[in-house]
Amino acid sequence: MPVEISGRRPVSSWMELIKDTRSTFHDKLHRIYGDNDDLRIEAVDMCLRSLEAFTERYGADRSVFIIRSTGRVNLLGMHIDHRGGSVNPINIKHMWLVVEPRDDEMVLAKNVESNDFPDEQFSISRCLPAGKKIENWDTWCHEEYEKRRNDTSVSWSNYIRAAVLYLQHLNTKDDGSFNPAIRGMNMMVYGNIPRAAGLSSSSALVMITVEAVIRINSFDIKPADLVEHWGFAEWYVGTRGGCSDHAAIIYGxxxxxxxxxxxxxxxxxxxxxxxxxxxLVNSNVMAKKQAGARDIFNSRVAGYIFGLMLIRKNFPQYAHKLERLRDINPERLGVDESQIYRMVKSLPACADRTDVLRLLPTDEQKIHRVFRSHAEPAEGYPIRQVCLYGIAECIRAEMVPQALRAGDMKRFGELINISHDGDRVTKLVDGRRVPTDNSYPDERIDALISDLESGDAGRMTRAELWRQGGGYNVSLEELDTLVDIALATEGVVGAGLVGAGMGGCIVAVVENEHAPRLIENMVEQYYQPRNLPVRAEIITPVGGLCTMD
Structure with a gap:
């Protein structure tokens, strides 16, 4: 017999509750969306459609949970959360899950948009090693990813598997027995977070599944209790990101x-x-975390890892303070910015795998573990410019709360613009779009040190560490074009890419009265000339992950 769990209701009861605008369900919607009637109406429609689809596909009047998740837009602190850097996100859009527990260990994943997301299912125990606990989650995830690299039969449910399998891994004894065994689920998912757009639709799915597993199995934890674990869970899909997206979804x-x-x-x-x-402006270029794009993402992370290892080696007097890239910071190390530049200068501008192994001969095992996450970059690892980007972005990210609380929108916009400059691959020169050069040869670093030590206020200001874009270089010409259109529009204070790059969206911060003109400019200068659907909109921050009980 099914075990009754607090918070579940029959589908018919949920529908009555949703249709009663004075109910506790609508009280919760007010807490999530504030006074935005349009978003509340949209949420009600999506929730009702999810319940109807669940009934059609699983049977009438089942007893279910309703769980809601969101996407996120990171305004500043790009590509650094996994290196200890801060992020500054807002939550947007919705993802809904109607779910009931099963009496076995099968997880059935269905989606309202079944044409785009085919039905998938899996057995929890069959996805995990038999008779033993996973010793190293990172290694196991890599091995599993390699096994299914060319298997197209499983796609979107990998993010559901990531959450379920990781939670079961946390509840497995050394002999491989489950303590407890996680119950299976019947799931119906429906979301409007644009896919492959840098808005964390994947992490939204991971977190909505985490919440479902916790609820169904009556685990005495909250997602916030283990927030740093959810980034590890998502490693199952092949990327090596941090936990900031998951934290944003929880705390929004x-x-x-x-x-x-x-x-x-x-x-x-x-x-x-x-x-x-x-x-928010969508380029209509999908930022897929597959094949070459995943290799680029993971190779940039490798550049951070190798850079930190080299700085520890080159400056052993600071090694005990350098746990993460964010620690390469004047305040943390008790040095001036000129010394940080000298540390960056000690890094190779570019290195292939042979170079990395030669420069770090005592770390061969760790280096090979990093190598396996991606194909070798054809042009090598641009370690110096990538690390400078990350070091400076960590500082920029910390400046955001102060700028916002002071109402200093000029500074806030400047921070976003410099961050995007470090991601740029093109720029406008005399009306023509040309490739950018984000490299930092020795003479450029020497010039920054000279400016800092010149005593000239103007030169010293221009050479400040936070003002340096570095060179992470994961934008695209389309994203750079959107940013430049935005920055040429009256009232825009800042604009930059969103997410991991290689496609997706940009976000612009603009004075309210000029927002309609900004969208018109995007239509006239980007969407219409390319014959693309218009996907530009004003977005409102909303509340985060929750169970509607």
Whole structure:
């Protein structure tokens, strides 16, 4: 017999509750969406469609949970959360899950949009090693990814598997027995977070599954208790990101900009000053985390890892303070910015795998573990410019709360613009789009040191560490074009790519009165000339992950 779990209701009871605008369900919607009637109406429609689809596909009047997750837009602190850097996200859009527990260990994943997301299912025990506990989650995830690399029969449910299998891994004894065994689920998912757009639709699915497993199995934990684990869970799909997206999804609040730092986790809140809004612009180029794109993402992370290892080796007097890339910081090390530049200069501008092994002869085993996450970059690892980007971005990310609380929108926009400059692959010169050069040869580093030590206020200001874009270089010409259109529009204070890059969206911060003109400019200068669907909109920060009980 099914075990009754607090928070479940029959589908018919949920529908009555949703249709009663004075119910506790609508009270919760107000807490999630504030006074935004359009978002609340959209949420109600999506939730009802999810319940109807569940009934059609699984049977009438089952007893279910309703769980809601969101996407996120990271405004600043790009590509650094896995290196200890802070992020500054807002939550947007919705993802809904109607779910019931099963009496076995099968997980059935279905989606309202079944044409785009075919039905998938899996057995929990058959996906995990028999008779033993996974010793190294990273290694096991890599091995499993290699096994299914060319298997197209499983796609979107890998993110569901990531959450379920990781939670079962956490509840496995050394002999491989489950303690307890996680129950299977019948799932119906429906979301409007654009896919492959840099808005964390994948992490939204991971976290909605985490919440479902916790609820169904009555685990005495909350997602926030283990937030740093959820990034590890998502390694199952092949990427090597951090936990900031998952933290944003957990802690999001309407009309709130979060400032999240990991290791250890801390969360602050700020608000966008009155008179400004966010405009999200989708390039219509999908940022797929597959094949070559995944190799680029993971090779950039490798550049961070190798750079930190080299700086520890080259500057042993600081090694005990350098746990993560964010620690290469003047305040942390008690040095001036000129010394940070000297540390960056000690890194190779570019290195192939042979170079990396030669430069770090005592770390061969660790280096090979990093290599296996991606194909070798044809042009080598641009270690110096990647590390400078990350070091400077960590500083920029920490400046955001102060700028917002002071109402300094000029500084806030400047931070976003410099961050995107470090990702650029093109720029406009005399009306022509040309490739950027984000490299930092010795003479460029020497010039920055000279400026800092010149005593000239103007030169010293221009050479400040946070003002350096570095060179992470994961934008595309389309994203750079959107940013340049935005920055040429009156009232825009800042614009930059969103997410891991290689496609997806940009976000612009703009004065309210100029937001419609910004969208018109995008239509006239980007979408219409390319005959693309218009996907530009004003977005509102909303609340995060929750169970509707």
């Amino acid at each position: 609040r309407h009309h709130t900009i979060l400032h999240i730092t990991a290791f250890p986790l801390s969360v602050e809140e700020a608000s966008l000053p009155a008179g400004y809004c966010f405009v």
